[in-house]
Amino acid sequence: MLLTVIYLLASVSFILGLKMLSNPASARKGNLIAAAGMGLAILGTIFLYEESDGTKLGNYGWIFGGLIIGTVIGTLAAKKVKMTAMPEMVSLFNGMGGACAALISITEFNHLAETLHQPHDVQLGEIFPASAAYSAWVGKSIVILAGLIIGSVSFSGSVIAWGKLNGKIHDFAFKGQHLINGLLFLVLLGLAGWIAGVYENANTTVFYVLLILSLLYGVFFVLPIGGADMPVVISLLNSFTGVAAACGGFLYNNKAMLTGGILVGAAGTLLTILMCKAMNRSLLNVLIGSFGGHAGGVAAARAQGNYKEISLSDTAILLTYAHKVMIVPGYGLAVAQAQHACHELEKLLTEKGVEVKYAIHPVAGRMPGHMNVLLAEADVDYDQLLEMEAANEQFSNTDVVLVLGANDVVNPAAKTDPASPIYGMPILEVELAKNCIVNKRSMKPGYAGIENELFFQPKTSMLFGDAKKVLEAISTEIKNL
Structure with missing residues (x-):
């Protein structure tokens, strides 16, 4: 009961913090309120969460070790970053969120596969696959696979965006790349559908192939997009991370994580739409137009005449x-x-x-x-x-x-x-x-x-x-x- 109240308070703090971000004067306070809510949710989960059999989390050494390391790295990175490098840092941090969501999916799929391979009701699992057992498998595996694909795309895409923003990676596109991207996306959907539909044999090999292809898709997805469109891409990848995090919240029945993910996903999507509107371009045009790139599609400079200087x-x-x-x-x-x-x-x-x-x-x-x-x-x-x-x-x-x-x-x-x-x-x-x-x-x-x-x-x-x-x-x- 106490944990539910904590999750409720955390969710309210997320909503209130997001609301305050709409005004520059209150944005800093909004960040602090949302961060406090997240801290409360983390501590509540660590100390109060229990499995159905009464088992608590444990492994406090690993948990707090990870928290301390992450806090130190994040604090130092945020304090040392120059304002010119702020977009790169935001993109990289967003990618870490996508990576976390993908790791959650990997862990939960392995747990699900172990459970599946244990002795179970043959009549439910094999003779009557449309049973509650099969439905539960399909439902949970869809959430796991969605978190894996979206989180992996967000991670690898954000890393490429980070490289392009700091000049280490240049725009790259080859003939027919958008077609290949489309085919790769269909392959991802097909593999995910096959994994979710095979109840009798959770194939971990195909699952990891899906992971690799998702990472590759994230690279191909961002690589040809021009530098001038990076603000839109960062916003879109941010929404991806939010949706992936929401999948993790759904898997763990964690209300705070689910609420936070939904808010980030919705806010990122709305911001992406507003950015596209500000550029008077559709999202599809941004994603396939390769606008503002340094590669071969750059428009030639035209002679405009003379300019004048001022002292x-x-x-x-x-x-x-x-x-x-x-x-x-x-x-x-x-x-x-x-x-x-x-x-x-x-x-x-x-x-x-x-x-x-x-x-x-x-x-x-x-x-x-x-x-x-x-x-x-x-x-x-x-x-x-x-x-x-x-x-x-x-x-x-x-x-x-x-x-x-x-x-x-x-x-x-x-x-x-x-x-x-x-x-x-x-x-x-x-x-x-x-x-x-x-x-x-x-x-x-x-x-x-x-x-x-x-x-x-x-x-x-x-x-x-x-x-x-x-x-x-x-x-x-x-x-x-």
């Missing part, structure tokens, strides 16, 4: 005497670790009476909410962050837009060029402002592999250099005015 002193003057400035952060800001320098510039301008806002594109960076997390680390006021729709309404009344490392999310080709791979994707309409200053290291195209038309427009000026150094130099110039 640091002219930038400082333009910003200081503006009434309203909009800052557009992108991945380049994260690469340069320039969020604190950006906040310092913002405070300087605010002290001089300039209204400063940040325009946030939903898929800026390398994971959902990357820019929000980056700016939160620098203590930027949440009220200054504008979502894309709100920002687009204000650009026409903005004196200066300062684009920091963003590329494809401000490219007007998304609205004007039907041949562009980003055509139809909603963008931040920075070209509507009176002046647009773009800070980049070079004229190199973004992840979509195409030239940015914004760079060559009359109201746009390029300010080359590392974002952190440039912002610090601008702040110095402003102080000297």
Whole structure:
């Protein structure tokens, strides 16, 4: 009874924590509440869980040893990770969740196979396979196999996503790969159906073949997807991990685990849909379109004409005497670790009476909410962050837009060029402002592999250099005015 109450409290904490994550101001507290609920559920399971025969878990040395090792590794990794590497860490941690779900399925299948091979009622098991015994086998094995396939795909896919985000693995696609992926998926379903349907002989060899093919499918699933689509892929893999975890909760009749898995799966799915909507693309197009890749499908850069540069002193003057400035952060800001320098510039301008806002594109960076997390680390006021729709309404009344490392999310080709791979994707309409200053290291195209038309427009000026150094130099110039 006490364990049931603990699971109920844990489930409520998960729901409350998820709700609080919807607001940046309460997100940190929401994380702590959900973590406390998970800790309570873990301790309750360890000390209060009993089998039907009254047997408790035991093996406390192994259990707490694993908890301590995992806690130390997770804490050190989270504390040492740079903000530029946050997407990789999220992807890797998500993959570990998928691996855990797959390991649960492996363990439970072996237990189920051992039980099956023990003497049982021949009349129930063999003469009348449609009996309760057969139904129980099919039902439990389906859950086990679902957890195995989904967890394995999430694990291997997340590892590939981690490698692509940190640049160790490049996009790779070969002719007919999507067809092979489809055939491999059908093979997975066929093997799972065969295992679930064979009551008389639980074939562990076929089970492990299914495991290997599931891992391979996860690799093939993520490998051809372009880098610009990684935020969507990470969100989708996160939902996979949630569903796999829910399968584990179903197997163990663990309400907290089941609730947590369902919440993660549902939230990841909804976020994936929202991300696709923000890019004006279907999920199918993301998965098979290979958009934003570095491989052979990259669109050729087109000659757009000349661009003009602006000096640091002219930038400082333009910003200081503006009434309203909009800052557009992108991945380049994260690469340069320039969020604190950006906040310092913002405070300087605010002290001089300039209204400063940040325009946030939903898929800026390398994971959902990357820019929000980056700016939160620098203590930027949440009220200054504008979502894309709100920002687009204000650009026409903005004196200066300062684009920091963003590329494809401000490219007007998304609205004007039907041949562009980003055509139809909603963008931040920075070209509507009176002046647009773009800070980049070079004229190199973004992840979509195409030239940015914004760079060559009359109201746009390029300010080359590392974002952190440039912002610090601008702040110095402003102080000297």
